[in-house]
Amino acid sequence: MSELGIASGKLSLMTHVVAGYPDPERSFELAVTMAESGSDMIEVQIPFSDPLADGPVIMKANQVALDAGMTPVKAFEMVRELRLSTGKPVFVMTYANIPYAIGLKRFFSMALEADVNGLIVPDLPFDSSLQEYFDLTAEHDMNNIYVVSPDMEPDRLRDAVVSSSGFVYTTLRVGITGADRGNISGKGLEFVRTVKRYTTLPVAAGFGISSPEQFISLEGIADIGVIGSKLIKIYDTGGTEEVGEFVKKCVSDHM
Amino acid sequence: MFKEDQYFGEFGGRYVPEALSSALDELDCAYRRLKDDKNFNNELECELNNYVGRPSPLYFADNLTRSSGGSKIYLKLESHNHTGAHKINNAVGQALVARELGKKVLIAETGAGQHGLATATVAARFGMGCKVFMGEVDMRRQYPNVYLMRLLGADVIPVPHGTRTLKDAINATLKYWIENIEDSHYLLGSALGPHPYPAMVRDFQSVIGREVRAQMTEREGRLPDTLVACVGGGSNALGLFHPFMDQDNIRMVGVEAGGRGDGPGEHATRIAVSQPKQGIVHGYLSYFLQDENGQLLPTHSVSAGLDYAGIGPEHAWLYKEGRTEYVSVRDDEAVKAYKILARSEGIIPALESSHAVAFALKEAPKHHDDHIMVVNISGRGDKDIFITAALTDKDNWKNFLKKEAVDE
Numbered sequence: 001m002s003e004l005g006i007a008s009g010k011l012s013l014m015t016h017v018v019a020g021y022p023d024p025e026r027s028f029e030l031a032v033t034m035a036e037s038g039s040d041m042i043e044v045q046i047p048f049s050d051p052l053a054d055g056p057v058i059m060k061a062n063q064v065a066l067d068a069g070m071t072p073v074k075a076f077e078m079v080r081e082l083r084l085s086t087g088k089p090v091f092v093m094t095y096a097n098i099p100y101a102i103g104l105k106r107f108f109s110m111a112l113e114a115d116v117n118g119l120i121v122p123d124l125p126f127d128s129s130l131q132e133y134f135d136l137t138a139e140h141d142m143n144n145i146y147v148v149s150p151d152m153e154p155d156r157l158r159d160a161v162v163s164s165s166g167f168v169y170t171t172l173r174v175g176i177t178g179a180d181r182g183n184i185s186g187k188g189l190e191f192v193r194t195v196k197r198y199t200t201l202p203v204a205a206g207f208g209i210s211s212p213e214q215f216i217s218l219e220g221i222a223d224i225g226v227i228g229s230k231l232i233k234i235y236d237t238g239g240t241e242e243v244g245e246f247v248k249k250c251v252s253d254h255m
Numbered sequence: 256m257f258k259e260d261q262y263f264g265e266f267g268g269r270y271v272p273e274a275l276s277s278a279l280d281e282l283d284c285a286y287r288r289l290k291d292d293k294n295f296n297n298e299l300e301c302e303l304n305n306y307v308g309r310p311s312p313l314y315f316a317d318n319l320t321r322s323s324g325g326s327k328i329y330l331k332l333e334s335h336n337h338t339g340a341h342k343i344n345n346a347v348g349q350a351l352v353a354r355e356l357g358k359k360v361l362i363a364e365t366g367a368g369q370h371g372l373a374t375a376t377v378a379a380r381f382g383m384g385c386k387v388f389m390g391e392v393d394m395r396r397q398y399p400n401v402y403l404m405r406l407l408g409a410d411v412i413p414v415p416h417g418t419r420t421l422k423d424a425i426n427a428t429l430k431y432w433i434e435n436i437e438d439s440h441y442l443l444g445s446a447l448g449p450h451p452y453p454a455m456v457r458d459f460q461s462v463i464g465r466e467v468r469a470q471m472t473e474r475e476g477r478l479p480d481t482l483v484a485c486v487g488g489g490s491n492a493l494g495l496f497h498p499f500m501d502q503d504n505i506r507m508v509g510v511e512a513g514g515r516g517d518g519p520g521e522h523a524t525r526i527a528v529s530q531p532k533q534g535i536v537h538g539y540l541s542y543f544l545q546d547e548n549g550q551l552l553p554t555h556s557v558s559a560g561l562d563y564a565g566i567g568p569e570h571a572w573l574y575k576e577g578r579t580e581y582v583s584v585r586d587d588e589a590v591k592a593y594k595i596l597a598r599s600e601g602i603i604p605a606l607e608s609s610h611a612v613a614f615a616l617k618e619a620p621k622h623h624d625d626h627i628m629v630v631n632i633s634g635r636g637d638k639d640i641f642i643t644a645a646l647t648d649k650d651n652w653k654n655f656l657k658k659e660a661v662d663e
């Protein structure tokens with residue numbers, strides 16, 4: 001945990017931005033605002049044309065970002081800037097075709113150059129045949145974070161959790177990303193507790209967190225709460241400033 | 256740690272979010288058990304014979320053979336199946352698997368509407384719910400099938416995202432499935448997607464090749480020399496090819512959509528291009544039309560069923576192994592072949608299948624009459640009337656549509 005600079009025993013906030021949404025400059029400003037408002041870590045998504053784990057809000061943001069000219073190279077440049085200017089941990093989330101298409105070695109050298117703290121690729125399961133990817137994460141001591149889902153078979157869940165490094169990313173429901181989908185279910189919270197029993201790594205929880213209250217309710221259960229779609233919705237109506245206010249509310253209310 | 260049986264060489268696999276892993280395992284397990292189960296196979300055969308109308312004819316196209324002056328051309332008429340295409344073979348098979356799993360709703364993607372129509376049909380037949388996801392662009396250009404699916408009781412859901420075509424319909428169906436795993440079965444329409452779909456769909460379509468083998472042996476006392484089929488995702492082609500894989504001397508040719516040009520967005524040729532590019536999309540590793548950053552490119556084909564940026568992983572593997580070959584046929588060549596087959600044999604093929612016919616017409620004269628070629632007519636052409644009539648009889652067709660609209 002210290003490796004990521006996450007205070008132990010306290011709920012940390014990871015906020016999500018789609019690199020290039022609504023355009024390259026403003027997505028960078030948005031990420032900086034999140035960090036300055038108290039977000040402990042930033043998840044930067046490299047946009048993809050066919051984002052399989054994302055609901056309509058993030059899917060649309062991916063498309064807008066691509067239309068605005070965002071590329072993997074520019075996204076890693078943005079991450080590097082973020083690391084330098086905020087000092088906060090930055091995780092890169094994307095889909096398997098991005099590293100695969102631009103070349104795994106090239107992808108990793110860009111990630112190292114940008115000083116990324118870890119990679120999250122939800123459609124690259126731990127038992128896939130892309131061994132070179134896993135070898136590269138090991139070779140470069142790169143955190144490789146798996147996203148695990150409440151409906152996984154217990155054996156598979158354990159294998160995925162054990163294969164994870166940096167932290168483990170749990171989804172609070174069986175589903176795709178999206179905001180304002182109702183309360184966090186007891187089942188979702190129970191799942192986070194189950195995953196915590198399998199690992200000493202920090203455990204993040206996300207998918208559906210839509211209010212400071214929901215975020216705060218994870219205190220004592222998860223180590224990290226992840227907010228994504230909701231922030232895009234807030235940005236779309238209230239801009240960077242309101243995103244900053246929302247982030248401040250999350251972090252101040254539980255201190 | 257990876258499971259070899261989920262791959263065709265390096266291709267295929269199961270590149271999906273973990274939320275789908277248990278549903279895919281459940282399906283894999285059930286299918287593995289059922290595929291050798293006597294009762295299941297008896298019931299499947301019964302449905303294929305009595306409902307689908309199998310076996311489909313293997314027709315000797317003597318007029319076409321004479322006019323092209325080379326190899327003997329046989330047509331496997333999947334166009335004779337109930338709902339007019341090969342898609343129903345797979346739909347019936349998967350519906351039976353879904354029923355075995357206790358699923359209540361069949362969900363499906365569709366491009367042209369043929370697979371959606373087949374799914375809506377079997378859902379009605381087996382008393383199951385049905386949701387079909389279809390890109391908004393496709394809904395507009397294939398409205399007759401939208402109407403028919405709704406008539407059959409299916410809920411047709413427009414997909415407004417991305418390019419609003421087949422690839423986006425696949426995304427939408429996978430996402431709906433992730434959120435409704437308990438009671439729904441994703442009835443995927445081609446030999447693609449995460450394991451076990453590519454193998455399962457291929458198996459259900461292999462009835463095509465098995466019949467050809469038996470029919471050809473009876474008619475000619477031997478097996479054919481060349482097999483030709485169009486390749487969208489690849490299911491009708493694999494269905495024809497697969498039962499002949501033990502025959503090293505049979506040539507197998509997959510025909511891709513050449514569209515209207517070589518530029519990005521102008522075609523849907525994934526393999527028969529100068530540099531096919533591998534990718535991981537829609538849960539499987541294969542060849543995809545994509546830009547240098549891995550973003551899928553838009554595609555074009557006059558036939559909606561071939562208008563897709565990926566190709567099933569088994570084709571990718573067979574191609575890399577040198578077992579099968581791939582060629583590309585342009586829109587105009589396909590439309591020309593469509594007219595030729597109609598006039599010479601009284602058979603109106605689907606625009607997809609017309610691509611295979613176009614290749615056969617070019618290839619047949621290169622052989623002698625002791626060469627036997629089988630062309631898969633994967634579907635019939637009625638469904639394409641709004642496209643073909645607008646292309647081949649524009650003024651009359653437009654007038655008709657105008658009058659119909661005014662008479663209301």
Ligand SMILES: Cc1ncc(COP(=O)(O)O)c(C=O)c1O
Nearest residue numbers: 369487488489490491560633634
């Ligand atoms: C008549 C017909 N042929 C071929 C195809 C292409 O699919 P596949 O390559 O899976 O056979 C379609 C798809 O909609 C179709 O409707």
